[in-house]
Amino acid sequence: MPATRSRKRAASEEVVPEPVPQKKTRQTKKSKAEAKPEISQSASNATKDQPSKKSNKKSTTTGNKGTKAKGKNVKKVKDEKVKQDIGDDANAADTEKPDDEKPDEPKQESKTKNLEELKAGERSTQFAKANDLFIPVDKELHLPDQIYVYIDEDRTIYDASLNQTNASGNNNKFYKIQLVGDGHGSFWTWTRWGRVGENGQSEKLGDGSLQYARVCFEKKFKDKTGLNWEDRLNDPKSKKYVFLERSYEADSDDDGDDGGVKPEEEPIPESTLVPEVQSLMKFIFNQEYIRGTMADMNYDANKLPLGKLSKSTILRGYQTLKDLGALFDDHSLAGSVHNADYKEAVEQLSNRYYSYIPHAFGRNRPPVIETVDLLKREAQLLESLTDLKDSDDIMKPEKGKKINMLDARYNGLGMREMTPVGQSSAEFSNIHEYLNKTRGSTHGLNYKLLEVYRLEREGEETRFKKLEEGKSDRRLLWHGSRSTNYGGILSQGLRIAPPEAPVSGYMFGKGVYLADMSSKSANYCSHYISNNEALLLLCEAELGNPIQELTDATYSAGEDALAKNMLSTWGKGMTGPKAWKDAECIHANLKGVKMAQREEEEELLNTEAKKENMAEFHEIELTLSQSP
Template structure:
C-alpha cells in the first residue's frame, strides 16, 4: 500500500526569504579561537550592529500599574510622552540588594504624569504619580529623578556610565506584540487522526488561518508570551513583574561579557570581593528574581556555565521575538500565518499511517524509558537554505537519524536558524552539536511547557536530524577540550556502555540516500563496558553536517 501523503503547511502565494549568511558554516567565528575569544567577538558584533539604534529606553507601553492608577480600572489610552521611559536596576550581593526602579512620563486628559515604581526584583513594589499641567515641568521632574537614581544625565543616556551605588540603565526591547485570539468554527475529519482540520478565524476579523489546525496551535505555542514567561521564570527571570518589555540583545551581550570576566576571575583565583562585584554587575544587567533571599555568588565554573546557558536561551528567545516585529504585508494575514512565514521553514504534518511516521514510533518505543511519554504530532522539516548547504557532504555515506532535545522556548529559533555551535558551547565531548541514538538520552534535555495549552498538558518538542558522521573517532573518556573532529575523522562518538541493537537497524531514504535509524532496544556493548558514558553521544563540529528532518511534539 502506498504511503499516505503529508499535509503541507505552506500558504499559497507566500514568497520565501533567502536564508541568512549565518547558515553557511564558513561564515562566523573561527574555530581556532578560544571559547571566550569567540564569545567576545560575538558580543562585539552584536553591539556594533545596533550602534545606530536608540539606546537605553524602556518599552513605550504603559506600565500596567500606571495605567490602572490613571483611571482606576486601566485601559486609559494614555501614551508615553516622546521617549521618556526607562527601567533601572541595582544588585549588590554583599548587602542583599536586588531592586528595580521604573520611571515613565505620560500625557492623559491634558495633564502630564510622571510615574515611578520601585521595589525588589520579582515583586510589584511601590509606586507614585506626580501630575503637571505643562510638559516642560513633567520632563524636568523625569530627568531629575533619572539623574538622582543613576548619576547620569538623561540627554547623555546613549553614553551611559554605571556609577557605584547607583542604578544602571537597562536596554529594553519594545514589547508591542499581543497574543491573537483564535476561534474554531468547524471541524471535519481527514484520513488520519493527525490531519484533523479546523477552520480558524481571527477574533479581529482578519482572514482565516491557512495552516492545518495542528500546525497552527503549535506555531501559536512556540511564539507564546505565556510560554516564554514560564520558561524565564524557571530561570529565575520574572519578566512579567520585573520590567516592561524584554531584555534586548545588547543587554544580553553585556551580561555575557560580565560572565566572561567572572570566568577568568575564577580561573585566576581572584578574591571574594572581586567575584562579588562582578556577580552584582551581572545581576544588575540581567535582573533575576530571588525573592527575599540573597542573590548567589557566582564563584565557580559550573554555575557560570549554567548562567551562560541561560543567556544563550535568552538570546534565542530574543531572536524569536524579533521574528515577529518586521512586518510589511500589503495584504492582511492571519497572525499565525505571519509567524509561520517568519520561520523561513516549511513544515509538513505527517499522517500517522505514513511509513516515516511508523519508523519514528518504532524508534521511540525501542529507545525510550518514559512510559508517560505520548507522541502528539510529527512534522517533516525543510529549512530554507539547509538542503544546499548540506550538499557539501554528498561524498560521505555514513549517516544516522539521531535525537536532539531542547527547550520549548528555543524551538522557533532552531527552526529559523538551525542547530548551531554557540561560542560558549561545551560539555563532556567538547564544543559541538550533540545528538543521541536513544530517545531517553535526549528527552532529558527537552524542557516542556508545563501547563495547558490548546487543551494539551505539559507539551514539549524533540528534533530528529540526519547527521553526517563519516569516519567517527570513538572515545570512552570525558574530554571537554575537543573543538573539532581529530585529523582524519568527521565526527566523535562517545561510546556508551549500551547502544541500540545494531541488528535491528532500519533505514529511511532521504534524497535518494539511505540513512540508518537505530530502532532496536539498547543492549550491552562489550567493547565499551568500561566507558564513562552510559549512553552514546554523537558529536559533529561543523553545522553543515546536520540537516533537520523531523519535529516531534509530545506530552508527558
C-alpha cells in the same frame, strides 16, 4: 549552516534536546546548524547565515502609550529642589542624600562619542528610528490618556529602566525613570522604585516645564547610576544601578495611529493549514507555556518583557557569565582584574548579571552564581530568552494584513516544508521503533510517540550540499529542547552560543549538541511545563569525516577539532551502539545516512556529538507525551 528538524509528539517523562548537526531528508525539514549552547558547535559562526528580522516599527505615538518627538516650548525653571526619594524596602534601602542644591541646567553641547555611535546605528535601541514609535508609559502612572514619553530633538527616548542586585544585602531592586508629557504643554519626570516583582513606591518630579523635567530626569539618572545620561551605555559603576537597554520596536504594531480608538473587529479568516500543523503552531506558541518557562527559570518578565528585551542586554548577560567562568578557572583574576578577593569578585559579577537579567526571587536572597552548575543554568536561561524573543517577534501581528493567527505564525517560521507523517505509514512505524530502541535504561524516561512532522527550512538543501563528497559522515541523531524554544529554533536554526557566552559548563565547549540516544535528548525538553508533552528533533546531521573522538570532557574540544579541520567532536561513553546501519529503512531519501543499530536488550552509549562548525541539518519533528 542550516539545520533541519523533524519532531514528533510523544508521551514521555521528558524530551531532552541535545544539539547535533543534522542532516535533511524529505521526511525532515532543513534548518540551520547554528548551535544552541547545550552541546556545542563553533562559537565563531554563531550569528552567521541567519535571516534578518523585519522591523516595521513606528517611532512616535500619541495617546496613553505613545511619545512625541517634537520639542515643546521651554518654561522658566523654578528655584526649587528635586525631592529625595525613599528606598525600596527596609532590607534593601535605596539610600540617597537630599538634593540640597538646584540641579544644573541641561547642557546643550554636542553629545559624547558614545552617543554619536549610538546614533550611527551601532547601538541604537534608545533612539526613535520611526515616526510613530510605541513607548509604553509606566503602568503605575495614572494620568490622562494623552500622556506620552518624551523624545527630544535628537530622537533620544527619555525612558530609563534600572536594576540593581546585591546578594549579600538581599537587595534585588528596580528603578524606573520617565520624562512624560500630558499633551497640553506640561512635562514631568516620573520615578518608581522597589523590589523586583513588586509595585514599589513612586514620585512625580518637576514644575511642569520641559526644561526642569529634563534636569530632574538627568540628575536622577546620574544619582542612581553614577553615569551621565549621554554615557548610559558605558560600563556600570560599582554599587550603582545598571541601565537596561530596551527594544521598543517590537511592540510598535500594537499601538497604531487610531488615537486609542479601536476599529471594529473584522472576522478572522479560517486557517489554511492542515489540522495537524495548526495543532503544532498552538503548541509552540502557547502563551501559558512561555510564561511557565520564564517562571521556571526565575526570569522576571514583568520587569523586562520579551518584547522589550534587547539583544544587547542578552549579550551583556552572556559576557558577565563568561567573566564568571574565567574567574572559576583562574582565581588570580579576582585581584588582577576585579580588585577584590575571590569570593567578593564572584558576588560582584553575580550581582551585575542579575542587574542585567532581572530575576524574581521574591523576598529570598538572590543566589550567588558560584558553581559551574549555576552558571550553566543561567546560560540556558539566556539561550531560552534568545529563542523566546524570536517567538515573541513572530507572534506580533502585522498591520493591515487579514490573516489567520496560526497561519501568520507558521509563515513567520519561514519553513519550506512541514508535513505530517501518517501514523499508518512505514515511515512513522520505523521512526517509532528507532525512538524506542535508542532509549537508555538509566535515563528514567517513558514516552509514547504522538505525531511526526517532516521539516525543511528554506535554503537548507543548498547549504547542506556544500560539504565535499569524500568528507561526509551523515547520521540520524537526536536533539531536545523546551517546546517554547522552537519558534527560535525553526525560524533561525540551531545556533551556537555567541562569543560573549561562557565556555564553562559545556562538556566539550560551545557548539550544537546531538545524541544517539533519544532519552538523552529528551531530558532537555522540560515536559512538565508543557502539559507532559514535548518536541524532539531527529536530525540528519553532517558530522564530517573524520570526527574527533574523546572520552574526557574538555572546553577546548571545538578549537582542537577546528585546528585539525574537523567539523565535530564525538564524546564517547562507556557503552554505545555496536554498529551503524543505513537509514534507508526509514525513508528512501535517507540512503547513505547512518543510524544506530542495537537490539532491545543492548545498552546504548550515552554518546554526545558536538558540532564544531556550522553544519547542515535536516530534521524530523516528533511530538512526545509522557506516559503515566
